Amino acid sequence: MTTTALDRIDIKILNELQQNASLSNVELAALVNLSPSPCLARVRKLEKLGVIDRRIAILDAALLGIGVTAFIQIKLEKQVQESLENFTRSIDRLSQVMECYLITGDSDYLLRVMASDIEDLEDLIVNKISRIPGVSSIRSNLALKRISHKTVLPIDANKPVKVKVCNSSARHMDRPANRRYDSSVQASVDGQMRSEALHHLSHGAAGP
Structure with a gap:
């Protein structure tokens, strides 16, 4: 090099x-x-x-009806190479996952996801992310307002x-097999969103 x-x-x-x-x-x-x-x-x-x-072209997510941004922390049962690789492959297939980071601390991964509404986000968490083998806990938080990006x-x-x-x-x-997504595609949260969802979401395999 x-x-x-x-x-x-x-x-x-x-x-x-x-x-x-x-x-x-x-x-x-x-x-x-x-x-x-x-x-x-x-x-x-x-x-x-x-x-x-x-x-690339930067799209206006709000105009396209993609109005929910959430940050999801995920912990795996075991931090072994096979589990890490399987999780990475599974996450790459989910179009709503805009960014995924392997992090230090209590969680193993931090995701930034975008969804059209709360129901779409719930489906992503409950029916897709929580069903990835090896996931032991999921904690998610909604973005109320984009301050700086x-x-x-x-x-x-x-x-x-x-x-x-x-x-x-x-x-x-070194690049993932599937297409990557530009971090600029992010929208403000819908002001009419259910108030109980604005603070915290925890579904399925959610831990303490």
Whole structure:
């Protein structure tokens, strides 16, 4: 594995694309004070390095009727490799799971999930997550209001950035088999939601 340094122009390109990935090459080149040809060459280099993973469209979840965000803590019966791998494969199949983290502390995993309504969330917890083999407890909390949410990584053009470069096949091996979801897809909670659900949900295999 080797490293390659990104200069100020590279970082400017990355910051502009983080703000608006739909920029044409001509528009991007003008923003970073380059001519189109060298700008395109830099973008292709950043893509080849894996720094630019992909470009996506950020959807408005509320307009699409996806109005519930919840954070779910999950504990497994045993922290053995087979259980961890089985849980990961099962979670990857659930489209409502936007992010999944293996964490320290009392729980093993933290999920951020999105659902159309409380009934949809309940179905996800009771009929899908709780039925994954090895799950011993589930604790879930609803987000009442999104206070802050960012998708732009804090890279500073005034600080040197070095990228660890590995071959493309190794880079892809580290990625989950199923498609990943952008963390920016999140909506505010429906104000008409049942009040008893706004504080805490605990279903099925819920523990203390």
